Amino acid sequence: MSRLECKRKNGYLVCYPRRRNKTESIIGGILLALGIAVAIIMTISLFTSSQETFRVPKSTIEATSQPAMQTTKTHSQIPETENEASKLQAVEYLNRIRSKEGIPPVQLIDLGVARFKAEYLARTNLFSHYDSEGRHPGYWYTRLDGGLYGVEENLFVVYTVGSGRPSARIAKINYSDAIYNLVFDDALSMWGHRDSLLDPCHNYVAMATSYFWNSTYVARYYVVYTPPLCSVLLHLLFWLS
Template identity: 55%
Template sequence: MSKLKCEQRNGYLVCYPRRRRKKPKRTVVKVLAALGIVAFFLLLFYPYIGNPEAPRPVLPPIQTITPQTLTDFARPTNSANGIVATSVTQTLELEDNVSKVQAVDYLNYIRSEEGIPPVQLINLNVAKYRAEYLAQTNLFSHYDAGGRHPGYWYTQLDGGLYGVEENLMARYVMGGGQLPSEVAEVNYTDAIYSLVFNDALSMWGHRDSLLDPCNNYAAMATSYFWNGTYGARYYVVYMVAKWVEWISPPHYEGGRFTAEGYAAPEMKPKFFAVYYAEYESNPASRHSYDVGDLYLCKVLDSPLATCKDAQEPAGTFIAERAQDGRWYIKIDASASLDKPGLYTFEIIAEDLRGIKWSPMSPWGDARIGRCVIMEYTVEI
């Protein structure tokens, strides 16, 4: 029986049944509560690896004058999503070499399972610089605020001696109170695992970079920031193709590029190429990086072949087998660089080892047997 509710209206006592409010079903309440908890933890612990854009081949098809067929060499792009976040406190830290060694051992285990030779740990100034830059600016992008790709800083800080690929990872954390362990603790092995196995959003570009047989060294650095409610742990992994012993390292000055050295017997020099890139106008919006469009190109292993749709630089170009099996390289090229921007000089080699592996990114087949063994960038 319903209870009556009575109240005074215009001098009369009026009574009417009181309506009961229907209680929500317990099942609905439990479902909503569970969804709220899941959403909270997704925001609290969220690792991020960027999405790549469609890659751009960096070498054009070869226009062959002789019956010999020359293969087009393409350089894949790396990836990271550009996100700008404002912080109050940026924290830099000393390197954890023990964690790095463990991560390299783990990466080599993964590579061995794929039949790929191991890598060695190497120190690069650019890796540490880029990690510190991410913590100071929270610009999670391969490009700096001035629109320069990482090849510029690699040349400035490490000489541009070898081929390199930059890989970035960020783990974001939200929540007040003390510094979360996900930000405070350094775990390079976890970063390697994420870059290799949790890379679907990046279309497996990081995975292919870390497993590419061309890369025989790895450099790592990390940093973090925390403002009391929001923070991030940044990891920077440079994969390095170190195959050349330089007599005279790469150098550009006064319109002239020079380099002289010996490449390993496994790496047959195929192309000398120069790429031009304008400054990136919106670094935070870029999900990947590349070294630009082909500007100059010279085929090194065939005097009768030319690069299609690219001007051939004048100068001396020698790439020949030495008595000890290595490849002697000597380049003295005239290169007039007149447009403002970044110019990247590369030597691309054919990997003669015949290693079979399976890239997973859409542009991954362009990696097989093709190695950038020198990457040197200048700013005009």
């Protein structure tokens, strides 16, 4: 596994494989060329000695090779992160959804745990509520923001396969898109993210984003925290009122 190089750009963290220097690139290119040449020679040798073994119908070749030729257009520059205005737009969008359901609005706040989790996802590419040591989100919320385990974590990721750089589709994704997917396209999570974002006892929201990419795929992570939590009794009183 190649080492990751992480840089902070415009307030968010971007992690990607460390670029090789010129000497390493030249040596790598020479070794790659030699490897390809050896593979071609071996293939020709095997093909001529046992031609029937390598005979494949033309239709099969076209069907299997066509997807591999499709590529995703990418930007030469790292996409800019959403600014505070984009976060506010997402909060306004979430509040419109909550208002239609008769739920009080939420207010945007800054939480250290949101930024920490976004950067953690970029560094480790571990898309999970728990970190590599098995610690849950409440642990880091308490550690970084002095909370009392009164927080819920919502994660959203969008990715493209076979792209070595962030694509146009990833660049266009914003916080409002993340909110939409967490609320309206959450069946695979049994609507747990929707319930969290539309919880009447959650009156604050914190957001952060980050990027990760390697030679296989590109991922963009979104983290949305909704503190605080209230008791089951208050939930019942709200829905019965």
